[in-house]
Amino acid sequence: MIPVQGYTDQKVAVLGLGRSGIATARALREGGAIPVVWDDNAEARERAQTEGFDPVDLGKTSAWEGVAALILSPGIPHLYPTPNKYVSMAWDAGIPVDNDISLFFAGFATTEWDEFVTMPRVVTVTGSNGKSTTSALLHHVLQHVNRPSQLAGNIGRGALDVDPAIDGEVVVLELSSYQTDLARNLTPDIAVFTNLSPDHLDRHGGLGGYFAAKRRLFAEGGPDRAVIGVDEDEGRYLANQLATGKADDRVIRVSTKAKLTGPGWNVFVRKGFLSEYRKGRQTGSIDLRSIQGLPGVHNHQNACAAYAVARSLGLAPRVIEAAFHSFEGLPHRSQTIATKNGVRFVNDSKATNVDSAACALDAFENIRWICGGLEKEGGLGALTSHFGNVKKAYVIGRDAANFALGLEGLEVEICETMAVAVARSAAEAQEGDTVLLAPAAASFDQYDSFEKRGDDFTDCVAAL
Incomplete structure (x- = not known):
């Protein structure tokens, strides 16, 4: 668990008591805050009570007295298609609205890191399709080389449920647009954008709002390195916005539709072969055709993204290839x-x-x-x-x-x-x-x- 910092002895409202909401309440309590929890679902409130939380009806104005912040679960719309009534009450009361991903980034680093030889890293993965497989594949590669790694966010555990980092550890977070849209703190070390296709349009007020929610992961926190799928115009735009020039290798472009051999850092697939180019020269390759856990072009894009991150973390191409071959895929995904x-x-x-x-x-x-x-x-x-x-x-x-x-x-x-x-x-x-x-x-x-x-x-x- 990552104890939430900055709210000692303060009341913090938590709206939504599903997996992430309960994890948030626990982490707030662990960090010394006073969670004020609520869910319109009676069963969810009962589950919270079994963990020692006393639900307080946030529909009552008196419930907001002394509340320092509202932490909103990702499944609850806050602005579109209409403002959430509890969020609207927080706005009227001048209470900041945030989410668990923001609390994770605010509390992940601790003074214990001063003694570490290798700083922990956070890798975030977002996009319309492929983010779960990309996240799980990267986590698998890290496990293959015995590098400490945790997988969380929109897959597996909630972000605040991960264990405090140890020396050299990598936390891989899959993040949906619901999670990136509201977070005030977004500071990944490496951020991945897989692709974009229309989805959740009601929630974000249209395709532009949907893309803007994902773009925040790159614009707000400024990751040290960005891995960007450039097979859609939005990805091309994002890569262009982040790079300072043609040879800026802080941006790794990924494609399954085009051969990318410019002066920067590129990873692409053609006819089932993954190729890595840096400064116009090929520096790595993998034959993906025989890897049963990664069938099809869409999984080849996931492989490119995971490969790019693994290379950013210092792993060799042959090591990554060996790990790919032992990846069995995710349930319900090809x-x-x-x-x-x-x-x-x-x-x-x-x-x-x-x-x-x-x-x-x-x-x-x-x-x-x-x-x-x-x-x-x-x-x-x-x-x-x-x-x-x-x-x-x-x-x-x-x-x-x-x-x-x-x-x-x-x-x-x-x-x-x-x-x-x-x-x-x-x-x-x-x-x-x-x-x-x-x-x-x-x-x-x-x-x-x-x-x-x-x-x-x-x-x-x-x-x-």
């Missing part, structure tokens, strides 16, 4: 869960939007595609150009028939349930086929989360 009679079963339940589903469809051949669920804004039109590897689609979801209408040009079977879709796709699959769960939709019509959906797929495959 995860191979079984092979039966030459048929590969892949769980990519995390592919909840069109862009991530497109990446999955491009990563495999001879696909028996299980898709469907709660369709997101924008429809499925952008997927049409990625149907080339699909032999047949098996549609699930409560509104499977309507979803299927967006799959024009494909052979489609309406299955509705996961069990039927797995059974039908497996029965029709031939050696060399891939049965791929990549829903291109949210899960909430049938499941509590994409994880539950992926688990159901895995269970159905196991039942074969």
